[in-house]
Amino acid sequence: MRRTKIDKTPARLDFIQSLTGLILGIFIMGHILFEASILISQEMMYKVTIMFEGYYFFGETHPGIISFLAAAISVIFVVHSGIAMRKFPANYKQYRIMKKHIVSMKHEDTSLWLIQAITGFIMFFLGSVHLFIMMTQPANIGPFASASRVVDEFMGFLYIALLISVVLHALIGLYRLALKWGFMEGKNTKVSRARFKLIMKTMIALYLFLGTYSLFTYTKIGLEHNFSDGERYKSKTIIMEKH
Amino acid sequence: MSEKKNRILKISILRFDPHDPEDFPHMETFEVKEADGMTLFVALNEIREHHDNSLKFDFVCRAGICGSCSMLVNGKPTLACRTLTSKLGENISLAPLPLFELIGDLSIYTGKWMRGLNERLETWIHNKEEELDIDKLEQRMEPELADKIYEVDRCVECGCCVAGCGTIQMRPDFAGAVGLNKIARYHIDPRDKRTDEEYYELIGDEDGVFGCMTLLGCEDVCPKDLPLQSKIAYLRRMMIKTSMNN
Amino acid sequence: MKIICTDVLVIGGGLAGLRVATGVKERGHGAIVLSLVPPKRSHSAAAQGGMQASLANCKMGEGDNEDVHFGDTIRGSDWGADQEVARMFVHCAPKAIRELAAWGVPWSRVKKGDHDSIINAKKVTITEKDEAHGLITARDFGGTKKWRTCYTSDGTGHSMLYAMDNKAKQDEVEVHERLEAISLIHENGRCYGAIARNLMNGELVAYIAKATTIATGGYGRIYSVSTNAIICQGIGQAIALETGVATLGNMEAIQFHPTAIVPVGILTTEGCRGDGGLLLDKDGYRFMPDYEPDKKELASRDVVSRRMTEHMRKGKGVKSRYGDHLWLDITLLGRKHIEKNLREVKEICENFLGIDPAVDWIPVRPTQHYSMGGIRTKYTGESQTLKGLYSCGEAACWDMHGFNRLGGNSVSETVVAGMLVAEYISDFCDKQESSVDVQSSTVEKFLKIQADKIEKLLSHENGEDAYVLRRAMEEIMMNKVGIFRNGDDLQDAVNELEELYKRSKNIEVFRSKSRAANPALENAYRTQKMLKVALTCAVGALNRTESRGAHSREDYPKRDDANWLKRTITSWRDEADTLPTVSYEEIKIDNMELPPGFRGYGKDLTQHHPQTKIRQSMVDVITDKLEKDGATRFEIQNALMPYLDKLPEKYRGINERLGENV
Numbered sequence A: 001m002r003r004t005k006i007d008k009t010p011a012r013l014d015f016i017q018s019l020t021g022l023i024l025g026i027f028i029m030g031h032i033l034f035e036a037s038i039l040i041s042q043e044m045m046y047k048v049t050i051m052f053e054g055y056y057f058f059g060e061t062h063p064g065i066i067s068f069l070a071a072a073i074s075v076i077f078v079v080h081s082g083i084a085m086r087k088f089p090a091n092y093k094q095y096r097i098m099k100k101h102i103v104s105m106k107h108e109d110t111s112l113w114l115i116q117a118i119t120g121f122i123m124f125f126l127g128s129v130h131l132f133i134m135m136t137q138p139a140n141i142g143p144f145a146s147a148s149r150v151v152d153e154f155m156g157f158l159y160i161a162l163l164i165s166v167v168l169h170a171l172i173g174l175y176r177l178a179l180k181w182g183f184m185e186g187k188n189t190k191v192s193r194a195r196f197k198l199i200m201k202t203m204i205a206l207y208l209f210l211g212t213y214s215l216f217t218y219t220k221i222g223l224e225h226n227f228s229d230g231e232r233y234k235s236k237t238i239i240m241e242k243h
Numbered sequence B: 001m002s003e004k005k006n007r008i009l010k011i012s013i014l015r016f017d018p019h020d021p022e023d024f025p026h027m028e029t030f031e032v033k034e035a036d037g038m039t040l041f042v043a044l045n046e047i048r049e050h051h052d053n054s055l056k057f058d059f060v061c062r063a064g065i066c067g068s069c070s071m072l073v074n075g076k077p078t079l080a081c082r083t084l085t086s087k088l089g090e091n092i093s094l095a096p097l098p099l100f101e102l103i104g105d106l107s108i109y110t111g112k113w114m115r116g117l118n119e120r121l122e123t124w125i126h127n128k129e130e131e132l133d134i135d136k137l138e139q140r141m142e143p144e145l146a147d148k149i150y151e152v153d154r155c156v157e158c159g160c161c162v163a164g165c166g167t168i169q170m171r172p173d174f175a176g177a178v179g180l181n182k183i184a185r186y187h188i189d190p191r192d193k194r195t196d197e198e199y200y201e202l203i204g205d206e207d208g209v210f211g212c213m214t215l216l217g218c219e220d221v222c223p224k225d226l227p228l229q230s231k232i233a234y235l236r237r238m239m240i241k242t243s244m245n246n
Numbered sequence C: 001m002k003i004i005c006t007d008v009l010v011i012g013g014g015l016a017g018l019r020v021a022t023g024v025k026e027r028g029h030g031a032i033v034l035s036l037v038p039p040k041r042s043h044s045a046a047a048q049g050g051m052q053a054s055l056a057n058c059k060m061g062e063g064d065n066e067d068v069h070f071g072d073t074i075r076g077s078d079w080g081a082d083q084e085v086a087r088m089f090v091h092c093a094p095k096a097i098r099e100l101a102a103w104g105v106p107w108s109r110v111k112k113g114d115h116d117s118i119i120n121a122k123k124v125t126i127t128e129k130d131e132a133h134g135l136i137t138a139r140d141f142g143g144t145k146k147w148r149t150c151y152t153s154d155g156t157g158h159s160m161l162y163a164m165d166n167k168a169k170q171d172e173v174e175v176h177e178r179l180e181a182i183s184l185i186h187e188n189g190r191c192y193g194a195i196a197r198n199l200m201n202g203e204l205v206a207y208i209a210k211a212t213t214i215a216t217g218g219y220g221r222i223y224s225v226s227t228n229a230i231i232c233q234g235i236g237q238a239i240a241l242e243t244g245v246a247t248l249g250n251m252e253a254i255q256f257h258p259t260a261i262v263p264v265g266i267l268t269t270e271g272c273r274g275d276g277g278l279l280l281d282k283d284g285y286r287f288m289p290d291y292e293p294d295k296k297e298l299a300s301r302d303v304v305s306r307r308m309t310e311h312m313r314k315g316k317g318v319k320s321r322y323g324d325h326l327w328l329d330i331t332l333l334g335r336k337h338i339e340k341n342l343r344e345v346k347e348i349c350e351n352f353l354g355i356d357p358a359v360d361w362i363p364v365r366p367t368q369h370y371s372m373g374g375i376r377t378k379y380t381g382e383s384q385t386l387k388g389l390y391s392c393g394e395a396a397c398w399d400m401h402g403f404n405r406l407g408g409n410s411v412s413e414t415v416v417a418g419m420l421v422a423e424y425i426s427d428f429c430d431k432q433e434s435s436v437d438v439q440s441s442t443v444e445k446f447l448k449i450q451a452d453k454i455e456k457l458l459s460h461e462n463g464e465d466a467y468v469l470r471r472a473m474e475e476i477m478m479n480k481v482g483i484f485r486n487g488d489d490l491q492d493a494v495n496e497l498e499e500l501y502k503r504s505k506n507i508e509v510f511r512s513k514s515r516a517a518n519p520a521l522e523n524a525y526r527t528q529k530m531l532k533v534a535l536t537c538a539v540g541a542l543n544r545t546e547s548r549g550a551h552s553r554e555d556y557p558k559r560d561d562a563n564w565l566k567r568t569i570t571s572w573r574d575e576a577d578t579l580p581t582v583s584y585e586e587i588k589i590d591n592m593e594l595p596p597g598f599r600g601y602g603k604d605l606t607q608h609h610p611q612t613k614i615r616q617s618m619v620d621v622i623t624d625k626l627e628k629d630g631a632t633r634f635e636i637q638n639a640l641m642p643y644l645d646k647l648p649e650k651y652r653g654i655n656e657r658l659g660e661n662v
């Protein structure tokens, strides 16, 4: 049989787009849950934070780990957005055609894609800012530090926009991922698709609720405390020698 | 069957004759008295016969078989001949499918587009080696496989999936669900001897399977209920595998 | 003036046309196909039932072969068929289907082991042989002794046509879509091509070819209700007729199907009645037992159609805006059965009637279904009278269907005739005599005639409305040249149609004056042509004072071999004529392999030809003698009616079957 030399790039790009999307999607689902630890208690949030800083592993915290994680995520983020951006309308004409198509078709999955494209576009800016901060100020994380950022540095506004964007984008993306590759497709795709869609919608609602509620909690903490004096969260159970 | 009260349908049609330099696209509304069992085929013929004999549209089999009569009914692509007016509201809007060359009013030149697609994807059995002796028993095939091939062979080239796909609207070079489905059809057919690499050459790019953004309009509008979502997913997996093995 | 030259011009992109085109292409000749629609949209796609070919793979087809298929075909035709042609056909049908299998048709296959089937409304278990596993299977169809109808689920015609069209694309056959042939170019008894009109921009194009093939399908649309696609208007037959040279055969032979839905005339399968469905009238009364106490709803196609019509004429039909109809009740079969075994019927009911056949009755009436008649040809597919003009498929009267075609034999005919005719055409094109020696002034003349006609239609004032004429014609055909025919009605029909024809010379295209795509203009010139075709039907039916196959005369219920064992040949000698010229072609008994006999339905009313007995005893003597000598069935057949020499050499081989010649 003839062996043709094929151009593998399109296959790779498609695969990487999905893979990075998948990683980011899973990451963000975990991420929002971790942030939501504040809902349990400030202590809990603190523990989660130092866990990421390697406390339970090394017996001391290394914010550099966060920097490293942020850098890694940033790379994936950039790769993903770079590849996925090919799918954006290439020019205004294409955008208009798509818009018209969506308006006249009133087709849910097509509209969902538009949401993904728009939220992706938004995240390109907001996400970058957030990631940059996390990379550069990894130590400033914690029940008080975070609350301070949310309130005193007015990051709350950014976060709410980012939250809505990322939750929609990631969960729609994961839903699309399943259909795109035929994951757990079953005999009847109509049934499996309806099931995935239901899961997606439930998760979106759940995550939006968790996220907003956490943000609300950070805001409350931020308003109740005055951080200008450099007040830091003091754990009641974990006493660290050096910081 | 109970006699329903006859409604007066208001059918608005997007009209345009590209051969008339003075014409421009505009909506025109016709009133038709609804009858029992009236389909858009019946309604449009009434309009042509009694209201405006220049109205252009395409029907051939008028039985939902040939795929000639696809148009946008209230914005959604579908086969007009098997659309009962009773399933629609009193106000019905009709427009030609986008993307295809317009012949006039609701009549479009799908044939040319589909021909181009078929030629590009070489949608025929590739079997150069074997000399066919038609006096001999036919090559055997598993009955289930034959059914599986027929399941995807049912596409009528109506173009609804093309009109229902945002991707192909933006990027007209994209093969669309109709094209990908055809490749899936030949790929599972043991009579076609093309290698995976040869298939990759045909659809392993942004105009092929990797161009699909899983919008699933195709799947939802296909009047033949073809398993487009699943076939495209299948091709995608297969193409990735091919690229990894190569 | 646009002129396009090629070797072979094929008018029609259905199964027949495409098969001719690929055939001549493979023999190295250029071919252009003209079609009203993209070829894949041709009416061939609508055939759901299947294609007959005596493969004998499935259990119920065991023992089938060319001889059995031949017998069924001839009996089905009520002895109207050309037996040599029928022989050529049954011999090549297995080849054609195997070729299609190699080209990609996903024929349904035999699965070894047990499966259930419903025969005569009873469940039966059938056990398929192991050695047949994976070969092409077949289903039961009316009028066949064996299960011979090969199929692909519910889309036989579709999958055949798609495979054929794809093959044509592979062979780079040039297809010119939305080009309508509106006249043939001919001079001194030789056809040189056709004038076609581009339906998108109105341009007239002259196609010049060594051989011209008409494969335009049937002419069902001269009737008001037909199961045919709306493009089956008989334009192919009409342009042949308009040459004044080419002839049409058996135009009155029209088949009706009992159960097409109202109003659109879409077919519901015979399986509905086969499985136990009932026919009811406006009072919900089951009337068939009154007419046919024995077979009731399950009498043969033409009989049921006739009884339904009779009953409606008594005022028992259900009135609707679209005319009278009756009910088909399959509710008694139960939802489970319907959803499993009659899926298509259910979908048709849902999509076209908006009803659920498990609870609602289906409105049905007998509907025009198939045209046995068409352009009369020799066995080579060439017109008997116009050299260089060929025809095949439903458009032709090749004549293997006689006065009634068997279900499944027509798609089979399209591909078999296509592959044979392609060879004969290629042989013709290979010869010097085929070279085209037509003057360009002749071509111009033909172009001008058409251009003038169109101009006249568009510029005419105070003329007739083509739609009115056309509807009138359709009604006349339906009511007076329908399922039941009688002298008085037929005479009326001829008179009225002639009147309409005269009026049609005065058609005006109202309002819509565009010279480009213009449905009103198309309807106008087609109506003129269709009226001629309708007249050939009506006149043929009026003259034929007997009942044969689908042609059923109330005033002459007998089949009359003594006087009517002949084909009706019609032509249109002069443009000024208002009626076709009729002549007859004898169907000779003395070389028949299967001399006329009793078809096997109802009472035998046949009035036999004196020659029949003589031929029958001859056949018996030869058969007996050869059988005693231990001759094979091929040798016996050859002694009775040799035909192999007529076939192109490459198609003479003996067909392999399980247990035969393998």
Ligand SMILES: Cc1cc2nc3c(=O)[nH]c(=O)nc-3n(C[C@H](O)[C@H](O)[C@H](O)COP(=O)(O)OP(=O)(O)OC[C@H]3O[C@@H](n4cnc5c(N)ncnc54)[C@H](O)[C@@H]3O)c2cc1C
Residues within 6 Å of the ligand: C011, C012, C013, C014, C015, C016, C017, C034, C035, C036, C037, C038, C039, C042, C043, C044, C045, C046, C047, C048, C049, C050, C051, C052, C156, C157, C179, C180, C181, C182, C215, C216, C217, C218, C227, C228, C229, C231, C232, C235, C236, C267, C369, C370, C392, C393, C394, C395, C407, C408, C409, C410, C411, C412, C414
């Ligand atoms: C509902 C239905 C079901 C059927 N089921 C079966 C079945 O199960 N088994 C079976 O054997 N048969 C069946 N038949 C019959 C069978 O389908 C037809 O006889 C057969 O398909 C005819 O094929 P064809 O190639 O001759 O013509 P068609 O397929 O009708 O093709 C005609 C072609 O000619 C073109 N054409 C027409 N006029 C012109 C013109 N003036 N200029 C240019 N092009 C022109 C058209 O565009 C088209 O491409 C069925 C028929 C009907 C109506």
Ligand code: HEM
Residues within 6 Å of the ligand: A028, A031, A032, A035, A036, A066, A069, A070, A071, A073, A077, A123, A127, A130, A131, A134, A140, A141, A142, A145, A146, A147, A149, A150, A155, A159, A160, A162, A163, A164, A166, A210, A211, A212, A214, A215
């Ligand atoms: C490894 C990289 C990341 C780290 C370390 C990180 C860390 C944090 C922290 C500590 C907070 C709490 C608020 C604060 O301290 O400012 C937060 C909030 C948030 N982050 Fe991240 N983040 C990362 C990546 C991302 C990415 C890639 C996104 C999405 C594009 C994202 C979206 C959000 C959102 C929406 C909030 C608000 C959460 C809420 O509503 O509870 N983060 N992140």
Ligand code: HEM
Residues within 6 Å of the ligand: A014, A017, A018, A019, A020, A021, A022, A023, A024, A025, A026, A028, A077, A080, A081, A084, A085, A087, A088, A116, A117, A119, A120, A121, A123, A124, A125, A127, A166, A169, A170, A172, A173, A174, A176, A177, A180, B212, B213, B214
């Ligand atoms: C700059 C930021 C981002 C941009 C511009 C962006 C853009 C896109 C676009 C346009 C798509 C659709 C691709 C297609 O239709 O084939 C997509 C898919 C996806 N995105 Fe993003 N995205 C961004 C960030 C993210 C983040 C932060 C996540 C996860 C939290 C994410 C998860 C996904 C997933 C899971 C998919 C589906 C993958 C696929 O279809 O192959 N994206 N993204």
Ligand code: SF4
Residues within 6 Å of the ligand: B067, B154, B155, B156, B157, B158, B159, B160, B161, B162, B177, B178, B181, B221, B222, B223, B224, B225, B226, B228
């Ligand atoms: S895939 Fe479906 S929608 Fe698309 S052309 Fe084929 S039949 Fe039509």
Ligand code: F3S
Residues within 6 Å of the ligand: B164, B165, B166, B167, B168, B176, B177, B211, B212, B213, B214, B215, B216, B217, B218, B219, B229, B232
């Ligand atoms: S709508 Fe278009 S993008 Fe893909 S899933 Fe269908 S082809």
Ligand code: FES
Residues within 6 Å of the ligand: B058, B059, B060, B061, B062, B063, B064, B065, B066, B067, B068, B069, B070, B079, B080, B081, B082
């Ligand atoms: S006319 Fe054939 S599908 Fe509608």
